[in-house]
Amino acid sequence: MSQIQANSAWVRNIAVSPNRYHRADEPGLVPTWWRANRRFALYMLRELASVFLAVWSLRLLRQLNLLRQGEEAYDTFVAKQRRLPWLLFHISAFSFALLHSVTFLIAAGKGPTLHFMGRKVSERTITAGAFAGWAIASLAVLLALLFGGRGEDT
Amino acid sequence: MASGESITLTATRYSPEADVEPWLQSYVIPYREDMVVLDALNYIKSYVDGTLSFRWSCRMGICGSCGMTVNGTPTLTCASFLRDFFPGEIVVEPLANFPLVRDLVIDMSDFMHKLGMVKPWIIRDRDKPVTEGEYRQTPAQLEEYQQYSQCINCMLCYAACPVYAMEPEFLGPAAIALGRRYNLDSRDEGALDRLKVLATSDGIWDCTFVGECSVVCPKNVDPAKAIQQTKVDTTIDWYKQHLLPWMRR
Numbered sequence: 001m002s003q004i005q006a007n008s009a010w011v012r013n014i015a016v017s018p019n020r021y022h023r024a025d026e027p028g029l030v031p032t033w034w035r036a037n038r039r040f041a042l043y044m045l046r047e048l049a050s051v052f053l054a055v056w057s058l059r060l061l062r063q064l065n066l067l068r069q070g071e072e073a074y075d076t077f078v079a080k081q082r083r084l085p086w087l088l089f090h091i092s093a094f095s096f097a098l099l100h101s102v103t104f105l106i107a108a109g110k111g112p113t114l115h116f117m118g119r120k121v122s123e124r125t126i127t128a129g130a131f132a133g134w135a136i137a138s139l140a141v142l143l144a145l146l147f148g149g150r151g152e153d154t
Numbered sequence: 155m156a157s158g159e160s161i162t163l164t165a166t167r168y169s170p171e172a173d174v175e176p177w178l179q180s181y182v183i184p185y186r187e188d189m190v191v192l193d194a195l196n197y198i199k200s201y202v203d204g205t206l207s208f209r210w211s212c213r214m215g216i217c218g219s220c221g222m223t224v225n226g227t228p229t230l231t232c233a234s235f236l237r238d239f240f241p242g243e244i245v246v247e248p249l250a251n252f253p254l255v256r257d258l259v260i261d262m263s264d265f266m267h268k269l270g271m272v273k274p275w276i277i278r279d280r281d282k283p284v285t286e287g288e289y290r291q292t293p294a295q296l297e298e299y300q301q302y303s304q305c306i307n308c309m310l311c312y313a314a315c316p317v318y319a320m321e322p323e324f325l326g327p328a329a330i331a332l333g334r335r336y337n338l339d340s341r342d343e344g345a346l347d348r349l350k351v352l353a354t355s356d357g358i359w360d361c362t363f364v365g366e367c368s369v370v371c372p373k374n375v376d377p378a379k380a381i382q383q384t385k386v387d388t389t390i391d392w393y394k395q396h397l398l399p400w401m402r403r
């Protein structure tokens with residue numbers, strides 16, 4: 001068992017200054033901890049992105065399912081997506097997806113240990129490679145959407 | 155150098171025999187721009203209040219014992235200049251996430267225990283006889299682990315980590331970085347042993363990659379990187395083991 005749990009002394013709260021403490025055998029994170037600095041806040045936004053992306057994915061599953069129920073049901077659903085609340089949701093989900101992707105790719109350099117010609121590949125190079133891959137993949141998807149569909153949809 | 159100027163330093167005070175809970179005490183002391191926070195604490199200890207307790211030793215960022223929270227940030231007090239705060243006030247508190255022993259002194263037993271768990275030393279299946287000479291390494295082999303070997307066990311990364319604050323069972327940034335340091339050492343043969351501690355739900359998989367450990371680390375150890383690399387390596391190993399067993403190392 002950890003010393004912190006075993007000990008009943010005072011423990012200083014993370015990110016709260018000055019001088020806030022909790023007992024060592026009580027949970028150690030105050031609800032406002034993430035407001036202590038910009039990095040903590042950004043981390044929480046990155047985590048919050050998962051909620052928006054989960055709702056967006058469920059919405060997509062519903063949309064795919066409606067394909068089975070015929071054109072009318074599908075078109076009604078798509079029309080609803082153009083209303084203001086849904087538009088606001090889509091903009092938010094897109095912003096969060098962007099935030100998550102950028103922060104993930106910045107962090108990507110820390111993950112793999114790559115070697116090239118006997119030398120370690122630097123974190124910066126891996127990150128740059130990840131961004132380049134993202135740009136190429138996005139471009140490919142964009143081109144597929146622009147030129148691969150029937151054109152008269154939406 | 156400014157002379158005749160003063161600065162206010164506020165420090166946490168706590169005596170387990172006399173106090174119900176920690177409290178703050180302010181001291182007004184002479185300011186010099188070449189003083190670090192540790193110098194200010196030593197000035198107070200020598201000339202103002204001999205009862206103030208804090209840890210320090212080398213005064214040069216080597217021993218890792220002077221870590222405290224300075225104006226909310228885990229910091230080595232011997233490497234933090236008063237001029238970066240002057241004329242503002244400085245609040246010095248103990249490192250977060252560790253039980254308080256007295257004033258600015260924390261109980262580091264949890265960290266020492268976890269450090270021991272990752273066996274931060276060279277493990278060999280069989281030691282070479284001395285007559286066969288030393289274990290030699292190329293510069294490239296040294297480069298593999300050198301960054302992680304810079305850790306001075308200052309525990310600033312633990313004080314900055316919200317996961318450790320929530321889940322004290324978490325092995326923590328420095329212990330994982332040091333485990334990886336030895337796992338990457340070409341002379342070592344203890345990686346499988348260490349992975350039993352590192353690649354667990356209280357080890358690398360407890361980390362949600364906040365990244366603050368690497369921000370506060372005074373030695374650029376980048377423990378967050380050590381954790382993510384170990385996650386990637388162990389994941390690849392898992393796939394090799396279960397899907398491509400013939401590729402297993």
Ligand code: SF4
Binds near residue numbers: 309312
């Ligand atoms: S990893 Fe950095 S912050 Fe953590 S104990 Fe080692 S030197 Fe200190």
Ligand code: FES
Binds near residue numbers: 210215230
């Ligand atoms: S006194 Fe040794 S690191 Fe600061």
